[in-house]
Amino acid sequence: QSVLTQPPSVSAAPGQKVTISCSGSSSNIGNNYVSWYQQLPGTAPKLLIYDNNKRPSGIPDRFSGSKSGTSATLGITGLQTGDEADYYCGTWDSSLSTVLFGGGTKLTVV
Amino acid sequence: QVQLVDSGGGVVQPGRSLRLSCAASGFTFSNYGMHWVRQAPGKGLEWVALIWYDGSNEYYADSVKGRFIISRDNSKSTLYLQMNSLRADDTAMYYCARWAASYCSGATCYGGGNWLDPWGQGTLVTVSS
Numbered sequence: 001q002s003v004l005t006q007p008p009s010v011s012a013a014p015g016q017k018v019t020i021s022c023s024g025s026s027s028n029i030g031n032n033y034v035s036w037y038q039q040l041p042g043t044a045p046k047l048l049i050y051d052n053n054k055r056p057s058g059i060p061d062r063f064s065g066s067k068s069g070t071s072a073t074l075g076i077t078g079l080q081t082g083d084e085a086d087y088y089c090g091t092w093d094s095s096l097s098t099v100l101f102g103g104g105t106k107l108t109v110v
Numbered sequence: 111q112v113q114l115v116d117s118g119g120g121v122v123q124p125g126r127s128l129r130l131s132c133a134a135s136g137f138t139f140s141n142y143g144m145h146w147v148r149q150a151p152g153k154g155l156e157w158v159a160l161i162w163y164d165g166s167n168e169y170y171a172d173s174v175k176g177r178f179i180i181s182r183d184n185s186k187s188t189l190y191l192q193m194n195s196l197r198a199d200d201t202a203m204y205y206c207a208r209w210a211a212s213y214c215s216g217a218t219c220y221g222g223g224n225w226l227d228p229w230g231q232g233t234l235v236t237v238s239s
Contacts, residue, residue, distance in 0.1 A: 092219070
């Protein structure tokens with residue numbers, strides 16, 4: 001049972017938009033930045049979003065992030081079949097001095 | 111380019127030990143905190159341990175506390191995870207990852223943010239008799 005809560009799965013058609021939520025508490029998301037990671041099948045996780053809403057170089061602007069209070073959201077527009085992956089939110093927990101990950105959300109593009 | 115290469119995984123019997131390594135290149139290793147994260151087959155990511163940039167502090171997940179030890183050799187740009195008293199539920203792919211920060215204390219991170227990037231390719235540990 002992860003401290004950060006994500007929906008287990010989401011799905012949408014190619015070209016559509018999807019959002020993935022990540023819910024935490026005041027000791028983690030509420031007082032720290034959130035990052036998002038994409039894990040394509042059989043590969044290591046890759047940084048997608050950092051500091052709530054910033055994209056590393058090379059990440060298309062179809063991917064966006066936001067945070068409000070103790071929740072964060074990843075948005076993906078113009079869905080492509082290549083976006084099918086597991087997505088994880090992550091943050092720092094100030095009181096535990098640990099990194100936390102959400103349970104992961106499997107995105108299906110159908 | 112910035113790269114992390116994980117190694118040392120394998121099949122080990124319950125109760126035995128194993129040491130993982132993570133070789134870093136393309137950046138000043140001694141400036142960054144480092145993490146180990148694992149993923150059991152078909153499961154999500156589980157944070158395992160972290161070590162500050164200078165090795166002065168370490169933190170562990172409750173599931174491995176007292177059994178695993180994270181360490182680093184900044185002269186060799188290498189991160190380690192010594193895993194003792196291994197159990198079947200330690201079976202997982204183990205990834206090392208670079209912290210954007212040197213360290214975080216409370217809600218403040220120094221030298222960078224709290225995200226992990228890049229990640230190693232992973233090394234598989236299977237605990238089985």
